Amino acid sequence: MTPASAQDRIVAKIIDALLSAGVLALGWRWSNGTAAIALMYAWFIGCDGWGSWGKWIVGIRCVHAETGARCTVVQSVQRNLIFVPSLVRVLWVAGARETYLTAHRPLIALISLGGLALVALEARFMSRRADKRRLGDAMGNTRVVKGRAPLFA
Numbered sequence: 001m002t003p004a005s006a007q008d009r010i011v012a013k014i015i016d017a018l019l020s021a022g023v024l025a026l027g028w029r030w031s032n033g034t035a036a037i038a039l040m041y042a043w044f045i046g047c048d049g050w051g052s053w054g055k056w057i058v059g060i061r062c063v064h065a066e067t068g069a070r071c072t073v074v075q076s077v078q079r080n081l082i083f084v085p086s087l088v089r090v091l092w093v094a095g096a097r098e099t100y101l102t103a104h105r106p107l108i109a110l111i112s113l114g115g116l117a118l119v120a121l122e123a124r125f126m127s128r129r130a131d132k133r134r135l136g137d138a139m140g141n142t143r144v145v146k147g148r149a150p151l152f153a
Contacts (some may be wrong), residue, residue: 001068001145003132004060009144015054061149066139070149073117076083079140086115 009108055061062071062079071079126134133143 001063001147005057006059006126006132006143008058008146009070009132012052012054012060015057016052017054018044019053019110024124030083056146056148059146059148060144061147062144065137065143068145071142075140075142077140079134079136079142081139082113082118082136085111085118 059090062076063069064075122134122136126132126137131143137143
């Protein structure tokens with residue numbers, strides 16, 4: 001299995017993020033902001049299990065690192081745990097009142113910096129590996145490879 005390039009992975013993630021924004025917009029229309037963000041995040045991390053639209057469009061897929069079988073939803077959650085600090089910050093901000101946010105600005109900034117540090121760690125981890133696995137891939141025992149998966153099979 002040929003590893004997907006960093007460029008392909010970034011383009012796929014951007015496509016998925018745009019689609020997730022659409023899920024967020026629909027969820028926001030039908031519920032409160034916090035529920036909409038949680039729905040968007042669940043969709044965003046869960047789509048690795050069946051092959052996200054972004055990966056499909058770019059022609060890459062997420063597979064079990066050893067067997068090459070399709071990534072499971074559990075593996076998808078494991079490989080995306082690295083993004084939880086960012087989710088916590090977003091949910092906190094969406095559900096909080098302005099006075100609360102002002103009083104807790106340093107803590108929110110610290111959580112944000114932690115999320116950014118994890119993303120930087122991921123990029124460094126991936127750039128140093130021949131198989132181009134990111135830290136999240138190691139956590140979920142997955143890899144992203146070239147090849148289009150069937151979308152709903």
